[in-house]
Amino acid sequence: MARRKRMIGPAALLVAAIGLLGDWAMAASSKRLGAEQTGAVVTMNIYSGRPDPTWTLEGGRLAELLRRLDALPEAAAAPPPAGALGYRGLTVSFSDGREIEIGGGRVAIGAASLEDRGRDLERWIVGTGRESVDARALDAALGQIDKSK
Amino acid sequence: MQITFDAYSGRPNPVLAVSDTIAAALVEALGDLRLIGVSSPMPNRLGYRGLEIELPVISALRYGVGRISQVPALVASAHIPILTTIADVLERIGEFVGKALAEIARIIRAIIDAISKLLPGSAPAGGAPTSCAYERLPFDPAPWNDAAFIRTNNCYAYGSNKRASYPRKPQPGIASGRMFSDLTDGADVAAASRRDGAHDAGDCLPDGEKPRGLVALVIWPGEDYHWYRHQSNCWGHKPGSTPARNTDESGAVILDPSTCDRGPYSIFHGYMLMGKSQRVAA
Numbered sequence: 304m305a306r307r308k309r310m311i312g313p314a315a316l317l318v319a320a321i322g323l324l325g326d327w328a329m330a331a332s333s334k335r336l337g338a339e340q341t342g343a344v345v346t347m348n349i350y351s352g353r354p355d356p357t358w359t360l361e362g363g364r365l366a367e368l369l370r371r372l373d374a375l376p377e378a379a380a381a382p383p384p385a386g387a388l389g390y391r392g393l394t395v396s397f398s399d400g401r402e403i404e405i406g407g408g409r410v411a412i413g414a415a416s417l418e419d420r421g422r423d424l425e426r427w428i429v430g431t432g433r434e435s436v437d438a439r440a441l442d443a444a445l446g447q448i449d450k451s452k
Numbered sequence: 453m454q455i456t457f458d459a460y461s462g463r464p465n466p467v468l469a470v471s472d473t474i475a476a477a478l479v480e481a482l483g484d485l486r487l488i489g490v491s492s493p494m495p496n497r498l499g500y501r502g503l504e505i506e507l508p509v510i511s512a513l514r515y516g517v518g519r520i521s522q523v524p525a526l527v528a529s530a531h532i533p534i535l536t537t538i539a540d541v542l543e544r545i546g547e548f549v550g551k552a553l554a555e556i557a558r559i560i561r562a563i564i565d566a567i568s569k570l571l572p573g574s575a576p577a578g579g580a581p582t583s584c585a586y587e588r589l590p591f592d593p594a595p596w597n598d599a600a601f602i603r604t605n606n607c608y609a610y611g612s613n614k615r616a617s618y619p620r621k622p623q624p625g626i627a628s629g630r631m632f633s634d635l636t637d638g639a640d641v642a643a644a645s646r647r648d649g650a651h652d653a654g655d656c657l658p659d660g661e662k663p664r665g666l667v668a669l670v671i672w673p674g675e676d677y678h679w680y681r682h683q684s685n686c687w688g689h690k691p692g693s694t695p696a697r698n699t700d701e702s703g704a705v706i707l708d709p710s711t712c713d714r715g716p717y718s719i720f721h722g723y724m725l726m727g728k729s730q731r732v733a734a
Contacts, residue, residue: 351607351678351691351717352641354621386701387691388678388715440675443716 333369335412340365341398345428348391348406349440358435360395360428368395371424378409378418390444393428407451422448453511456504475508581723584656587663589613591683593696603693604734610690611667611679612650612726618734621692624648624677627731638671638721645669649730653723661727668709671719678717680709687712 330339343360360368385391385406392406403412405425410417419425429444453475456467505521512519595615596605606621614622625631625644634640642650650667651657657664666682680687683698687706690696698705700712710720 348692348694350676351689352621352623353676355692386715387694387697388701388717389672391692391694437675443675 331366331369333373335372335375335417336369336397336399336401338399338401340369343368343398344396345432346394346396347429347432347436347440347444348394349389349444351388356432356436356440358432360431364431368428371427372403372410372417375410375417375419375424378416381409381416390447393425395428422451453508454506456506472508472510475511582653582656582666582725584653584725585659585664586657586666586682586725588682588684589663589665591686591688591698593688593698596690596696602695605690606692607677607679607690608645609732610688610696611665611681612648612730612732613663613665613681614730614732616732620734622732622734627733632677635671635674635677637673637719638669638677641671641677642669642721642724645724645726648732649727651725651727653725655725657725657727661729664725664727666723667726668723669721670709670714670717671721672716673719675716678714680706 330341332339341361343365345358345360347356349355392404394402394404396402401412403410405411405419405428408419408422408425410419410424426445426448429441429448432441453470453472454467455470507515507517507519507521509519596602596610600617601615604618604621605615608622608624609615609618616622623631623644624641625647628644628647628649630644630647632640632644646652653666668680668682668687670678670680672678678689678691680689685705686698687709688696688698689706700706701715702713704712706712714720
């Protein structure tokens with residue numbers, strides 16, 4: 304019994320260490336969000352009746368999202384009002400429970416507002432949904448972004 | 453003066469001819485209602501589309517408008533209660549003042565009758581404003597825009613007037629066991645809503661179903677559906693998780709969901725009635 308314990312002990316430690324290493328490798332940080340994030344769920348606000356499409360960003364894509372977010376300048380003015388029917392923008396929900404709203408060339412993080420010049424961040428995030436979202440909905444969103452660019 | 457009821461595709465439209473003297477007085481009475489000088493495009497559909505009023509020259513000059521006014525169906529029908537009041541008043545005054553006013557009242561009633569008769573059942577199946585009784589509740593967006601409800605109460609919840617703490621957006625057909633599956637033209641969404649308790653616009657709901665709402669179903673082909681609900685002075689709607697509103701994509705107050713700016717929801721499927729027992733589930 305005691306021998307089994309000695310054998311299981313190091314194995315469990317190894318698993319725990321790999322687990323921690325894995326978490327460390329998957330997590331990404333952002334000075335804007337102020338906490339390490341292990342994942343994000345993107346919701347594309349486009350439908351009135353049906354559920355809006357959602358997909359997950361992890362690993363490299365999550366890190367890229369946070370890097371792009373940190374690079375955005377503060378915005379001075381409020382975003383232009385969005386239409387109500389059709390593509391309206393994105394909501395990104397992070398692993399620590401925080402949410403950001405993206406649309407119309409602005410990113411809202413709590414009370415702060417960042418400027419998404421040329422709507423590049425928004426377009427990049429929409430593009431990450433290519434494998435998960437109906438192509439027509441995605442193209443409608445990209446068309447709307449490009450129209451109001 | 454001629455008032456044409458734009459309703460038929462093949463047959464000549466019904467026309468009401470009015471003498472110039474009566475017409476001048478009639479236009480005077482209608483002037484405040486802004487029925488004249490309107491030139492909105494008629495809805496592109498079969499059935500009753502609206503009124504075309506050819507004014508006497510003297511009236512057109514007096515109001516500085518063109519001789520031909522086009523009044524789309526729901527703009528005209530929305531004036532029925534006001535027109536009825538005017539006719540009542542004119543008839544009463546007419547008893548004392550003279551027959552001319554009574555004659556005007558008679559013509560106004562003829563207009564009301566013509567509008568009322570042409571509205572029900574004049575469009576393709578499932579697709580016309582109704583002669584059935586229903587309740588037009590005041591537009592009150594605040595309860596729908598409450599943070600506790602705004603996210604999951606969608607157009608179906610709003611259209612059926614069933615605000616609740618849904619775990620996700622409710623869908624037509626879920627409450628009755630089979631959700632819609634096709635978004636080609638709205639027929640499948642309408643069928644699913646019917647299974648939940650909705651009636652076609654010509655199939656009246658009993659008084660026990662009060663408050664009964666007249667709703668309009670529109671379709672983004674292949675992608676989504678959307679509902680509008682007729683309210684006191686407008687049509688209200690709630691696009692997905694966004695706030696309830698009574699304006700269209702151009703910012704105009706919605707008077708006719710068949711012609712308002714609906715963004716990508718290009719197909720106007722038609723009208724339905726939803727009552728108190730409409731079942732809505734997520």
